[in-house]
Amino acid sequence: MIFIDASFFIAAINKNDQWHEKAGEILPIIKKEEKVTSGLILSESVTLIGSFYGGKTGLKLFDYILDNHEVRYVDKELSLSAMETFLKFDGTLSFADSVSVELMKNLGIERIVSFDSDFDKVDGIMRIH
Numbered sequence: 001m002i003f004i005d006a007s008f009f010i011a012a013i014n015k016n017d018q019w020h021e022k023a024g025e026i027l028p029i030i031k032k033e034e035k036v037t038s039g040l041i042l043s044e045s046v047t048l049i050g051s052f053y054g055g056k057t058g059l060k061l062f063d064y065i066l067d068n069h070e071v072r073y074v075d076k077e078l079s080l081s082a083m084e085t086f087l088k089f090d091g092t093l094s095f096a097d098s099v100s101v102e103l104m105k106n107l108g109i110e111r112i113v114s115f116d117s118d119f120d121k122v123d124g125i126m127r128i129h
Contacts, residue, residue: 001033001035001107001108001109002035002036002109002111002128003037003100003103003104003111003113004035004036004069004112005041005097005100005114005116006045006048006096008026008115009041009065010048011023011115012024013053013057014052022115022129026129030113030128036103036109037070038072038096038100039074040096041096042065042071046058046062079099082095082098082099082101083098085102086098089121092121093118094118097116097118097119101119101125105124110125110126112126112128113128113129114129115129
């Protein structure tokens with residue numbers, strides 16, 4: 001099982017993204033993996049891609065994520081534990097990233113596909129980039 005971050009989804013679609021080529025190299029490697037992401041990552045990715053390429057492209061990404069990933073949604077309990085992580089890193093890890101860290105911890109996931117180096121601060125997480 002592997003967690004997928006917004007930076008990967010965005011780089012995979014946005015040909016102008018500095019990580020676009022690398023995302024294309026990673027995609028076949030993780031194709032058969034069980035992939036997990038969060039509702040916050042879904043929102044961030046669809047919103048950004050929609051702003052770059054329009055709503056129809058945003059919808060395509062939305063459908064792709066829902067069809068190929070287990071999406072975990074944020075509830076009060078997860079929000080509270082993510083806030084503890086957010087405070088632990090004194091705000092240097094975004095709240096959305098803190099949610100990702102907590103989800104990974106809860107699900108026993110140690111690997112994340114992300115171009116966000118902030119995850120390198122977190123013990124027990126291996127970033128694939």
